[in-house]
Amino acid sequence: MRKRNKGKKNIKIIVLIFAILSISFSFILYKQIFNIYNPLGSFSVQEKDSLEYLVYLKSDEFSNTKVLGMNENYLYSYTDHIEVNNLYTAVNSEDIKTKYNYRAMVTLIARYIKSAGMLNNPIVMEKSYIFDQETDSYTGNCSISKAYDINLDPYKNEFDRFASTVTVPISTEIRVDFIVDLTGENNEFQSTFKRGLTIPLSEEFYNITMEGDEGKTHEYNSPKKTVFTPLIIITSLIILTSFTGLFIGLKLLLRNKSKYLVLINKYLKTYDDIITNTKTKMDFENYKVIEVENFKELLNLVTNTGLQIMFYEESEKAYFYTLYNDIIYLYLISKDNYSSIR
DSSP: OOOOOOOHHHHHHHHHHHHHHHHHHHHHHHHHHHHHHSOEEEEEEEEEEEEEEEEEEBHHHHHHOEEEESSSSEEEEEEEEEEEEEEEHHHHHHHHEEEEEEEEEEEEEEOOOOSOGGGGGGGEEEEEEEEEEEEEEESSEEEEEEEEOOOOOOOOHHHHHHHHTTTOEEEEEEEEEEEEEEETTTTSEEEEEEEEEEEEOOEEEOOEEEEESSSEEEEEEEGGGGGGGHHHHHHHHHHHHHHHHHHHHHHHHOOOOOOOHHHHHHHHHHHHEEEESSSOOGGGGGEEEEEESSHHHHHHHHHHHTEEEEEEEOOOOEEEEEEEEEEEEEEEEEGGGGGGGO
16 A cells, blocks of 8 residues: 555644744734824824903992902902902814813912012911812813802911911912813823912002913824724734635645545445444454555455455544455555545
8 A cells, every 4th residue: 555645744834834924924014004004193282271350349438449350459458359260271183082180279378578589488388278179071172161259358367377376577378270180081191281370468459460371282192093994904804814824724634534534434325235334443463464555446356255345443544444365455544645545
């Protein structure tokens, strides 16, 4: 009988190499496509703040004026309250879901007066209160509009109590701040916007100063989400192609066994009357064994002698044989040598 071929082993090696190359190529190509179709892009967040105030005066017999506008001089003893209106807006250039944390707070500051320039004087008291807070999220645009009435007397009284505990001269002021923290839902960006008013309380006459930016624009780098559709399609095609090739290779590998089974079943069905299926195999060591080249030779022998063909299968090997004159004539089929089967 012809030497069994080694096709199965070769196909396994080919399939393994193809699988490794396919996976490696898919990964490399995916990274290249990601860089081409999904570059680091930029988007902007534009923040603006409109801060206005009006000073409402106490009623008295000497003046008919009830309200003073911005950037004027004011008398503390005639001040009833200060109305503050703040409008904050944020506009994202892309529809990125954004979380915001809004805080309105007042800070009491007392300084030790040791020189004429107040900013050079050390702070001896600093105390903050949050009087309004809001947390929410938006996509694209955000607008926060707030209005507050600020009464100066409670803060003036607290400063007076503090002044009674120290023996050095102090200057006092309150700072009213409006703070907005923005954070992208996936941490694409973070920013803090702050705008406020400073109101001196040490003197009878005072004026109000604005602090912070009216607006600013931030530029951020972030992957562009709009390009993921072609990326997913192309990557899917790469993976599909790779696994299609792997499937074809596996199919070639399994074809051996399929042809092996088809051929055996064909012989068993066609020659059922002269083939006997056995549960055990004869002990070939006690006989001379001749392997025939094809099934037809074995079939001719049993036809001329009236013998039966014995069939036994083990370990994916099929033994078709017959015993004649103390000689076993054997036709052996295995799934490894289907290409030589005739």
